Amino acid sequence: MNVFRLLGDVSHLVAIIILFLKIFRSKSCAGISGKSQVLFALVFTTRYLDLFTSFISIYNTVMKVVFLVLSYATVYLIYLRFRSSYDSESDTFRVEFLLVPVAGLSFLENYDFTPIEILWTFSIYLESVAILPQLFMITKTGEAESITTHYLFFLGLYRALYLANWVWRYHTEGFFDQIAVVSGVVQTIFYCDFFYLYVTKVLKGNSKLTLP
C-alpha cells in the first residue's frame, strides 16, 4: 500500500458517499445518470468476485463490501425509492455502445482466458467509460448541481491518484499492470474537460456548474 493508492481509495469512497448522501438527504436524484450508476455497480460486481475466494486484507475486504453495498444502494434509490425524480429523458446515453465493445475487448485483451480474469478485465475496461452517460447527461442539460460536481471531482481524482500509485509501484516494485494503466489513463482523460470546468467555475463559488 502506498499513499497514492490510499488517497485514491479514500477519494473513491468520498465520491460514492457524497453521491449516496446527496440523493438520500435531498430525496432526489435529479441530474444524476442512473445508467452510470448501474454501470458502476456492474464494475464492482464483476471485479470483486474474488471477495469470498481470496482474502487479501481486512481493509481490502471491507472496502470491497462498502463499494458494493453503496453502489447497489444508490441504484436502488435512483430506480426505486426516488424514481419519480429520475430524469430519464436526459439520461439517454446508449450503454449498449459501451457494453458490447468493452465485453468484446475483454475477450481479446486479457491476462488469462479464465472467467474470473475476463470478468476482471471487463470491469477495468467498463470502469474507464462508465462515467460517460453522466458526463453526456450534464452536457445535455447544460448544468449540474455543485454537489454533483464534487462527486465527479473525487471520482476523477481517485483514478488519477491510482496512476500516481502505478508510477510509484513501477519504480519501487517493478509492478506494471498494463491493462489497468492504459484503462486508467483513458478514464482520467475523460475527466480533463470536467476538471477544467470544475476549477474555473465551481471553485470560484458558483452555486451550480452551467456549461457555456
Added chain:
Amino acid sequence: MDNPRKKDEL
C-alpha cells in the same frame, strides 16, 4: 500477456 496482477488493488 503474462499476468502481473497482484490482485491487491481495489
